[in-house]
Amino acid sequence: MVNQQLTTMKQPELGKVIQQRRLSKGMTQEELVERCNINVRTIQRIEAGEVTPRAYTVRTIMEVLEIPMSIETEEKKDKSIPPLFSYLDKRQLWWAGLTGIVYFILSSFEILWNMALMSGEEVQQPEYFVMLKVAVLVTYAGFAYGFWLLGKRTGNQVLQLGAVFLILVNAVLIGVDIYYGKGMASEDIWIGVFEVVAFGISMIPFSLGLIMSKKQLGQPYLVVGALGLVNAFIFISVILVLIGVLTGAAFDIACIYLLFQQSQKQKEESFVEAAVQ
Missing domain, CATH: 1.10.260.40 (lambda repressor-like DNA-binding domains)
Known part of the structure; x- marks a missing residue:
């Protein structure tokens, strides 16, 4: 029967x-x-x-x-x-989303300081400059881990590699910032150009991984991935970097939303799982 x-x-x-x-x-x-x-x-x-x-x-x-x-x-x-995600996965995705919020706040503050230090004006580097940079990297790694986990559970290796690549590139860029400090002013403009282009390139595999997640995780991943690609090419162009700051903020917020949304979806999956029994 x-x-x-x-x-x-x-x-x-x-x-x-x-x-x-x-x-x-x-x-x-x-x-x-x-x-x-x-x-x-x-x-x-x-x-x-x-x-x-x-x-x-x-x-x-x-x-x-x-x-x-x-x-x-x-x-x-x-x-x-x-289920596609376990209860522990659900909690990890939630914490990754929360870490993403902390990262967003810290990185916004960091961007303001970077712009001030590279403006050529007499702005003193704050004593907590290095600590801020390290905190940004740590929270970003926790944020990106959530997408690495999504990639692992769905078999999306592009998303996994994209998340790892983002962490590594950001570690290098933050290391450069810490090394040069306030010395990276107008005379070192090419270092700034390198950082902007490198960051844009690092977003490409991650964004492609999000787009590839559409089949298993839904339409929002396609939309956010497309936004990530647009943001990547804006940074690579260099001349549109100020616009990229705004689109980058929108992309980060959208990624945070995806993590929280996926953690809440587990409740629906638990209902479906029970319906099969």
Whole structure:
């Protein structure tokens, strides 16, 4: 007897169950399509909750994904489909988002000091300059870790590498700032140009990783990733760097939102997981 609770489940819960089961088995949509002999667009729309499939289609997908076909069999097996993110992941994503807020505040203060020190005016470097730089790097690493975790759980290596690359590049840039201090004024303008271009380049793989997350994590990742690419090329252009400060702030805020949103989504996934049982 087919599990009637699953075959009669309504969208979007049904699509979430199918997606979670597919991801837990490490299967791509293309692989599922080949084994089910169903159009790839159909699978995409089912997982997105856009259409309600026929009972025959649901049974075919259940068989391929090895979702228990009878209540008796289900009781003998583990009753839960492994979620994409664990409870610990949820907490880590929440803390990464909170760390991102701290980073945003510190980096805003840091940008103001960098602009003042490079203005050529007689501005004294504050005593806490090095401490501020280190705090920015540490909080940024915690912030980027959240996206490294997202990449790991979804199998998105581009996002993982992009997060690590961002941390490494920022570590180098902050090291340069600490080394030169106030000495990096107008006569060292090329150092500033190097920093701006390097930062812009470092954003490209990370932004591409966000765009690639759209299929598994949703449309917001595509939008934020596109914003990141625009911001990257603004910095690389150098002449638009002042605009980049504003778009960069918007990008950081959007990334913080993604982390908090993903941590809250776990509540929905727990509901879906319970519906399969």
